[in-house]
Amino acid sequence: MGLENNIFESLPDVITVKLDAIVNWARKSSLWPATFGLACCAIEMMNTVSARNDLSRFGAETFRASPRQADVMIVSGRVSRKMAPVVRRIYDQMPEPKWVISMGACATSGGVFDNYAIVQGVDKVVPVDIYVPGCPPRPEMLVHAIMMLQEKIMNESVKDRRDTFEEESRKSIVPGTMPVTEGTALEAKMQNADAKPYSVPSKHEKRRSS
Amino acid sequence: MSVAVENLPGSPEVLDESLDSQMTISMGPQHPSTHGVLRLELVLDGEVVVKTTPDIGYLHTGMEKLFEYKKYQQGIVITDRMDYLNPLGNNLAYVMAAEKLLQIEIPERGQVIRVLMCELQRIASHMVWLGTHALDIGAMSVFFFCFRQREKILNLIEAASGGRMTPSYFRIGGLMMDLPAGFERRTKQFLEDFPAAMEMFETLVTGNTIFQSRTKEVGYISKEDAIDWGLTGPCLRGSGVGLDLRIVNPYTGYENYDFDIPVETDGDVWARFRVRMRELYESEKIVRQALERLKPGPTKADAPKVVLPDRDDMRTHMDSLIHHFLIVAEGFNVPEGEVYLPIEASKGELGVYMKSNGGPKPDRVHFRGPSFVNLSALPDMVEGELIADVVAVIGSLDIVLGEIDR
Amino acid sequence: MNTESLYEFIEALKSENSNWVSDVKDALGEVTVIVPREFIEESCAFLKDNHGFDMLADLCGADRGPEEDPRFEVNYHLFSTTHYKRLRLKVLLTEDEPNVESVTPLWKTANWHERETYDLFGIIFENHPDLRRILLPSDFDGHALRKDYPLRGYEPYSLT
Numbered sequence: 026m027g028l029e030n031n032i033f034e035s036l037p038d039v040i041t042v043k044l045d046a047i048v049n050w051a052r053k054s055s056l057w058p059a060t061f062g063l064a065c066c067a068i069e070m071m072n073t074v075s076a077r078n079d080l081s082r083f084g085a086e087t088f089r090a091s092p093r094q095a096d097v098m099i100v101s102g103r104v105s106r107k108m109a110p111v112v113r114r115i116y117d118q119m120p121e122p123k124w125v126i127s128m129g130a131c132a133t134s135g136g137v138f139d140n141y142a143i144v145q146g147v148d149k150v151v152p153v154d155i156y157v158p159g160c161p162p163r164p165e166m167l168v169h170a171i172m173m174l175q176e177k178i179m180n181e182s183v184k185d186r187r188d189t190f191e192e193e194s195r196k197s198i199v200p201g202t203m204p205v206t207e208g209t210a211l212e213a214k215m216q217n218a219d220a221k222p223y224s225v226p227s228k229h230e231k232r233r234s235s
Numbered sequence: 236m237s238v239a240v241e242n243l244p245g246s247p248e249v250l251d252e253s254l255d256s257q258m259t260i261s262m263g264p265q266h267p268s269t270h271g272v273l274r275l276e277l278v279l280d281g282e283v284v285v286k287t288t289p290d291i292g293y294l295h296t297g298m299e300k301l302f303e304y305k306k307y308q309q310g311i312v313i314t315d316r317m318d319y320l321n322p323l324g325n326n327l328a329y330v331m332a333a334e335k336l337l338q339i340e341i342p343e344r345g346q347v348i349r350v351l352m353c354e355l356q357r358i359a360s361h362m363v364w365l366g367t368h369a370l371d372i373g374a375m376s377v378f379f380f381c382f383r384q385r386e387k388i389l390n391l392i393e394a395a396s397g398g399r400m401t402p403s404y405f406r407i408g409g410l411m412m413d414l415p416a417g418f419e420r421r422t423k424q425f426l427e428d429f430p431a432a433m434e435m436f437e438t439l440v441t442g443n444t445i446f447q448s449r450t451k452e453v454g455y456i457s458k459e460d461a462i463d464w465g466l467t468g469p470c471l472r473g474s475g476v477g478l479d480l481r482i483v484n485p486y487t488g489y490e491n492y493d494f495d496i497p498v499e500t501d502g503d504v505w506a507r508f509r510v511r512m513r514e515l516y517e518s519e520k521i522v523r524q525a526l527e528r529l530k531p532g533p534t535k536a537d538a539p540k541v542v543l544p545d546r547d548d549m550r551t552h553m554d555s556l557i558h559h560f561l562i563v564a565e566g567f568n569v570p571e572g573e574v575y576l577p578i579e580a581s582k583g584e585l586g587v588y589m590k591s592n593g594g595p596k597p598d599r600v601h602f603r604g605p606s607f608v609n610l611s612a613l614p615d616m617v618e619g620e621l622i623a624d625v626v627a628v629i630g631s632l633d634i635v636l637g638e639i640d641r
Numbered sequence: 642m643n644t645e646s647l648y649e650f651i652e653a654l655k656s657e658n659s660n661w662v663s664d665v666k667d668a669l670g671e672v673t674v675i676v677p678r679e680f681i682e683e684s685c686a687f688l689k690d691n692h693g694f695d696m697l698a699d700l701c702g703a704d705r706g707p708e709e710d711p712r713f714e715v716n717y718h719l720f721s722t723t724h725y726k727r728l729r730l731k732v733l734l735t736e737d738e739p740n741v742e743s744v745t746p747l748w749k750t751a752n753w754h755e756r757e758t759y760d761l762f763g764i765i766f767e768n769h770p771d772l773r774r775i776l777l778p779s780d781f782d783g784h785a786l787r788k789d790y791p792l793r794g795y796e797p798y799s800l801t
Contacts (some may be wrong), residue, residue: 058266064294064637065400067271075382090267105640107778108272108293111264123535139310141785141794142777144299161400203343292755292776299761300785304792335669382687462722474720483725572668575718575729577698586699588716603699603718611753640776 035198039115048183052096052122053175056085059095061115064102066129066161066225073164092118099167103131104144116151122186124178126170127153180230256280261358264293268342268371268626271636273610275625287614294640302600307333308407309505310600310605317602318638320363320556323356324580325353325638326405329600332576333407336569344532345409346488351525352395352404353487354518355422358429359388368508368630369440372449377439384432387425394418400571408542411535412519419526426526429519435473441512450504454628457502464612467605468583469514469630473507480579491525504624504631511633523641541567566595582606582633583621604638645730647672650692657687673729680730682742685717689747694719697744700754702762706788713764714738717744734764741748743769761786 062070073080080086089095089096092115104112116125127147133156135145143152154177176221255556263274272293278286279348298317334341339496341349366381389399394415396402403599405413440446456466471478477498481489497513501504535542543562544555561567573590583605591598609632617625644667651674654661661684664675676684688694696748698720705712712735719728732741743766744751746769755766756775774781783790 053606061265063272063554065316072382076379101295105293106296107295117264140297140301140792148536204367295776297785300792462750465696478722574671576671584698588701592702599703601701608750611750
């Protein structure tokens with residue numbers, strides 16, 4: 026006899042509620058992050074999942090290896106020039122609704138690495154919802170970031186969330202960051218077409234973090 | 236499936252294009268079992284790996300360039316972020332290279348604390364290795380138990396230095412500060428619990444038949460090949476070469492400690508696993524001995540132009556205040572010269588090549604990362620293995636991409 | 642630190658071919674042998690085969706600055722797994738001709754070290770099996786660790 030039986034008995038068959046409220050409540054309660062570690066912060070992210078901090082208390086412990094099943098991208102660590110298009114690609118592969126947490130000083134602003142190799146802030150590549158300071162942030166801070174994100178999700182509207190089209194996501198190639206191989210035939214075709222820097226925004230990028 | 240294989244770098248003649256069974260897949264850079272942002276280009280024949288080309292640089296941070304623009308003492312902070320599982324080892328290599336150029340000796344207590352902290356860090360690093368290695372092979376629960384032990388060590392490191400993962404605890408000419416009150420008691424408490432945890436790991440992982448059959452006779456590398464590829468650390472000792480720089484090339488007073496070098500001769504993933512597991516016991520032994528050797532005394536070298544003075548001295552002594560100001564504002568000049576200083580980090584030989592041109596900033600700092608060299612031998616190890624074994628071999632190399640790409 | 646025992650190898654190098662050693666430096670307990678660039682592979686092979694230096698611990702480049710001549714250095718840190726001694730060989734290269742023979746046939750580990758040195762300094766290792774960039778993207782412009790390369794790079798890399 027679980028909780029749902031009690032609810033079923035005490036509530037009427039139909040309840041009315043704002044669509045946004047119930048959809049957002051469902052979304053925030055089961056955030057699935059993408060398994061995507063970059064540097065030092067990734068170890069703290071692993072620590073957040075482990076026994077002591079136990080991220081599953083907040084419904085966000087199901088790390089998914091495939092970005093196609095993930096809701097939150099936790100950019101955990103410094104993003105190099107070579108990695109930037111990959112980060113963008115992973116972001117584009119994630120289905121809406123999707124959110125980004127920029128974890129640590131390096132992802133947020135480049136941190137101590139102000140040089141030729143590091144993107145000075147991942148927000149040049151993908152739109153960021155929550156910035157977490159620290160180098161690396163403590164696991165508690167990442168938990169706090171997840172809670173802040175949940176708060177933010179509750180204030181969103183379902184209408185804001187539309188899927189990106191694949192052709193659009195194909196355009197995001199940084200000059201100077203080609204993979205070692207020539208890639209697939211489709212990619213080759215897209216590269217010969219007008220390749221633009223990764224500042225090409227997706228439609229929903231107009232939305233900024235509050 | 237026929238793929239455009241002629242674009243592969245390296246030797247294109249490996250592939251016979253008439254064979255439809257061969258295909259190329261890209262593993263990573265976003266892959267849970269590549270321990271970061273490693274990318275592998277695998278040419279497969281069915282499930283058998285024909286050719287592997289590691290593609291690294293996705294975490295290239297330009298650290299070696301950055302060292303040239305930072306004063307010597309500022310560089311310590313950057314070394315923390317290199318091999319982020321073993322930051323104290325990186326600190327040690329860097330500060331010892333600078334100390335060798337400056338020809339500074341640090342006092343007994345400082346050296347004992349360095350050994351103590353390094354061995355604690357080695358246990359913490361091996362805990363992450365064990366957890367993720369077992370996770371790659373499919374044992375989920377080990378990960379949680381390992382991180383529980385690691386958390387205890389991180390608490391100790393935090394108590395001493397203020398940082399969990401990026402301590403910057405070792406400074407040129409000594410330590411940031413002496414150990415806090417109660418540190419020895421807390422370390423002893425950790426050591427009391429640790430043997431029970433090790434016993435659990437032995438039953439959970441070592442005695443696990445699935446784990447054994449996934450690792451035995453997988454990823455073999457012979458003794459000659461291992462030396463040829465420049466493997467160091469547990470990877471080399473797993474191939475039957477008993478080389479440990481703590482013994483053959485002692486530094487920081489390691490010659491005063493009594494411990495063994497674990498060596499296995501099989502050269503496979505299982506052998507490397509056994510070496511690291513046995514190393515954990517040796518590290519525990521060293522920590523116990525270091526605690527016994529811990530006698531009161533100074534921790535910093537007597538070099539006022541290099542070592543920051545104590546806070547109390549600065550309030551009472553004018554010259555301490557001036558030295559502090561000069562070290563922070565202008566740095567200290569390091570005599571001209573070049574050194575190569577190798578230490579035994581948790582993953583192998585971590586070497587620092589440091590070259591000074593006489594100024595307050597180094598002319599060139601190069602880190603010889605053990606992961607970088609160990610990873611380069613990966614294609615040799617996985618050739619002819621199944622694709623599922625690739626993750627087992629990567630786990631057994633214990634790579635950290637921060638150190639590979641720098 | 643005692644460096645007496647290392648002179649035995651240097652004497653052996655000299656007696657094998659007196660052109661192989663152009664200078665010897667002994668400082669801070671480490672011995673550096675400066676080898677003319679055309680003889681580096683031969684002298685490495687000699688030390689490896691006859692004197693037990695079976696491991697190449699490290700290979701790294703260094704830039705002395707654009708005003709210096711010779712401008713580049715390549716350091717070979719040899720190590721022996723039998724007698725545990727270390728020896729550094731150094732090759733000096735000019736800016737116009739930064740070419741040196743690859744030691745990959747002697748040690749497989751040299752492969753990645755040489756690729757890294759090529760990537761960051763632009764030093765060409767002749768007869769290297771696969772001399773490509775390793776850390777930076779394949780179409781990166783310039784060599785990052787050269788002294789005349791700015792810390793923050795050039796456009797479009799500096800997106801600050």
